[in-house]
Amino acid sequence: MYRYDEFDQAFVNARVAEFSDQVQRRLSGELTEDQFKPLRLMNGVYLQLHAYMLRVAIPYGTLSSRQLRMLAHIARKYDKGYGHFTTRQNIQYNWPALADMPACLADLASVEMHAIQTSGNCIRNVTADHFAGAAADEVADPRPYAEILRQWSSVHPEFSYLPRKFKIAVTGAERDRAAIQVHDIGLHLKKNEAGELGFAVYVGGGQGRTPMIAKKIKDFLPEEHLLSYTTAIMRVYNLHGRRDNKYKARIKILVHETGTAELSAQIEQEWLAIKDGELKLPQSDIQAIDRYFALPDLPARPEGDEAIKLARLDSRDFGTWVDQNVITHKHPDYACVTISLKGIGEAPGDASDAQMNLVADIAERYAFDEIRVSHEQNLILPHVARADLKAVYDRLVEGQLHTANAGLITDIIACPGLDYCALANARSIPVAQEISDRFADPVRQQEIGELKLKISGCINACGHHHVGHIGILGVEKKGTELYQITLGGSGDEVTSIGEIVGRGFAPEEITDAVETVVDTYLGLRLDKSEKFLDAYRRVGAAPFKEALYGSDAKAA
Amino acid sequence: MKVLTANRLTDGIAVWWCETDGWIETILGAKPAASKDEEAALEAVGTEAGRTNFAVDINLIDVNVVEGVPVPVRIRERIRAAGPTNRTDLGKQAEGKLPPQAAPTPFITPANA
Numbered sequence: 001m002y003r004y005d006e007f008d009q010a011f012v013n014a015r016v017a018e019f020s021d022q023v024q025r026r027l028s029g030e031l032t033e034d035q036f037k038p039l040r041l042m043n044g045v046y047l048q049l050h051a052y053m054l055r056v057a058i059p060y061g062t063l064s065s066r067q068l069r070m071l072a073h074i075a076r077k078y079d080k081g082y083g084h085f086t087t088r089q090n091i092q093y094n095w096p097a098l099a100d101m102p103a104c105l106a107d108l109a110s111v112e113m114h115a116i117q118t119s120g121n122c123i124r125n126v127t128a129d130h131f132a133g134a135a136a137d138e139v140a141d142p143r144p145y146a147e148i149l150r151q152w153s154s155v156h157p158e159f160s161y162l163p164r165k166f167k168i169a170v171t172g173a174e175r176d177r178a179a180i181q182v183h184d185i186g187l188h189l190k191k192n193e194a195g196e197l198g199f200a201v202y203v204g205g206g207q208g209r210t211p212m213i214a215k216k217i218k219d220f221l222p223e224e225h226l227l228s229y230t231t232a233i234m235r236v237y238n239l240h241g242r243r244d245n246k247y248k249a250r251i252k253i254l255v256h257e258t259g260t261a262e263l264s265a266q267i268e269q270e271w272l273a274i275k276d277g278e279l280k281l282p283q284s285d286i287q288a289i290d291r292y293f294a295l296p297d298l299p300a301r302p303e304g305d306e307a308i309k310l311a312r313l314d315s316r317d318f319g320t321w322v323d324q325n326v327i328t329h330k331h332p333d334y335a336c337v338t339i340s341l342k343g344i345g346e347a348p349g350d351a352s353d354a355q356m357n358l359v360a361d362i363a364e365r366y367a368f369d370e371i372r373v374s375h376e377q378n379l380i381l382p383h384v385a386r387a388d389l390k391a392v393y394d395r396l397v398e399g400q401l402h403t404a405n406a407g408l409i410t411d412i413i414a415c416p417g418l419d420y421c422a423l424a425n426a427r428s429i430p431v432a433q434e435i436s437d438r439f440a441d442p443v444r445q446q447e448i449g450e451l452k453l454k455i456s457g458c459i460n461a462c463g464h465h466h467v468g469h470i471g472i473l474g475v476e477k478k479g480t481e482l483y484q485i486t487l488g489g490s491g492d493e494v495t496s497i498g499e500i501v502g503r504g505f506a507p508e509e510i511t512d513a514v515e516t517v518v519d520t521y522l523g524l525r526l527d528k529s530e531k532f533l534d535a536y537r538r539v540g541a542a543p544f545k546e547a548l549y550g551s552d553a554k555a556a
Numbered sequence: 557m558k559v560l561t562a563n564r565l566t567d568g569i570a571v572w573w574c575e576t577d578g579w580i581e582t583i584l585g586a587k588p589a590a591s592k593d594e595e596a597a598l599e600a601v602g603t604e605a606g607r608t609n610f611a612v613d614i615n616l617i618d619v620n621v622v623e624g625v626p627v628p629v630r631i632r633e634r635i636r637a638a639g640p641t642n643r644t645d646l647g648k649q650a651e652g653k654l655p656p657q658a659a660p661t662p663f664i665t666p667a668n669a
Binding site for chain 2 (some may be wrong): 029032033047048049050051052080094095097098319347418419422424425427430431476480544
């Protein structure tokens with residue numbers, strides 16, 4: 001993992017001192033709310049429905065046990081005993097007092113963490129494949145490049161007041177687990193024919209009220225040009241991005257209104273002027289960052305297969321969990337484990353302080369002290385010896401963290417929605433809880449197979465509903481909540497935006513409607529190997545509309 | 557009818573204006589404005605709360621009076637007066653500060669009821 005150098009630590013400490021002073025000046029009345037609001041937002045402090053909310057950055061979702069324990073400590077000391085892991089691989093707390101923020105941030109700084117740039121019109125937390133550095137199908141670890149981007153973008157003087165927020169994601173595998181095509185910039189790390197590393201560069205993707213799939217503007221950008229080319233993109237956006245209308249201020253609108261070819265030409269022109277300047281990355285710098293992300297020294301543990309075989313005989317539930325929540329590691333004796341934060345009927349992404357401490361203990365004992373947060377709101381242990389999987393599973397059972405549903409219909413992404421969020425129009429979490437309860441039966445979930453269900457409580461789409469195989473968008477209509485269903489979305493290497501199937505459903509109807517969609521799929525799939533998304537792409541929306549709306553389907 | 561609400565500066569907790577007790581942590585005692593003049597008086601209270609840095613996000617919200625209790629019209633404000641509906645152990649509802657009339661609509665479908 002990356003460790004702060006003296007400069008990093010001094011910078012974060014200075015920022016804590018600066019924000020502490022700003023908080024004190026606000027509390028004393030020296031600063032007005034209008035003056036203070038942009039300052040608190042630059043430090044991740046929002047005001048929500050019930051209280052302040054603090055969003056803490058977790059760079060590319062990577063945590064040590066020490067850091068996760070501190071997140072548990074924050075939850076316990078300054079909040080109400082839990083935190084919410086987000087789709088930006090961050091964590092947010094729902095109840096901290098403003099007066100406690102300086103102490104809270106000082107505690108975070110003591111473990112090399114902060115809340116800088118988790119809000120505001122700046123470059124936000126750079127996200128990456130949550131299996132980075134471990135997945136068997138990866139070309140190279142994307143995190144060193146995410147870290148280079150993090151260092152470059154932190155309080156970048158030129159890019160701290162962009163037209164709108166800016167999100168970058170990096171993946172290092174053909175299988176896109178970082179949803180790069182719905183980001184402002186998506187980077188696909190790959191090798192060219194000569195075996196050199198570089199990036200396919202995508203620009204202008206995003207969700208929100210105007211969902212768009214990013215356009216590929218470069219097939220292969222050599223790695224040394226990562227910062228110069230990104231700077232060129234940012235400059236063109238900063239200069240031409242719309243500042244007259246916040247709903248049209250993201251780079252996706254600039255790409256759409258300018259045209260991909262013209263915008264690419266502008267970026268190329270800007271890049272040619274700077275590409276061989278100071279932003280060109282020396283190999284020594286890349287290698288220096290790479291070393292922080294070296295694969296741990298993984299000793300041979302060939303006894304894993306036999307151990308799993310025996311444990312399966314002992315526990316059917318363990319076997320189901322292995323099949324569902326464990327994926328192949330690049331080392332044959334090891335595996336990547338998904339710890340589901342989607343217990344049946346639970347709020348997606350929420351974890352108690354005790355659960356965080358438990359995961360930290362497990363990671364320290366069995367997983368080389370490393371934890372990841374996935375954008376799907378789960379936790380990941382990237383390096384676990386297969387021989388230790390049963391021991392890990394048994395510990396997870398202690399914390400009710402053993403739900404075997406990774407990638408299944410109850411592994412739902414949901415934003416906080418109207419239960420917490422000041423922007424939301426409808427509740428999200430209770431919808432997720434109800435659907436989870438309805439589909440609780442593990443046999444039924446297995447029968448349905450891979451199905452990504454994502455719920456947002458407003459058009460800002462923090463719950464990624466546009467790229468849900470089944471997406472649900474909550475709106476407010478005539479003072480009540482109403483839920484629109486979209487179908488066929490996907491945030492992987494074949495990204496698609498879901499299509500609205502028809503009129504919305506009342507709260508008491510939405511779970512039935514989802515069940516109707518699922519039953520329709522089960523009735524029309526060619527066989528069990530045809531996943532929901534594949535079946536939808538084959539048959540289109542018509543059978544689902546017919547099932548949902550009957551004779552009203554055409555009108556819908 | 558309207559009541560005056562805000563979030564307290566120091567901790568962000570939702571508060572409502574009560575004619576007799578000042579800013580309180582429950583909507584129960586909030587007195588709705590019955591006329592334009594009373595609304596203007598509430599607005600003046602809100603402006604002062606902002607000016608003196610007691611509160612932020614100060615708003616007049618629509619309510620109906622049900623059995624003597626102000627019940628917000630919008631579900632957003634009903635949830636704000638109660639706490640998260642998925643965590644009834646948290647917020648006003650857990651602190652005895654929520655009149656039952658003002659509780660948000662539970663999210664329960666007939667199948668699970």
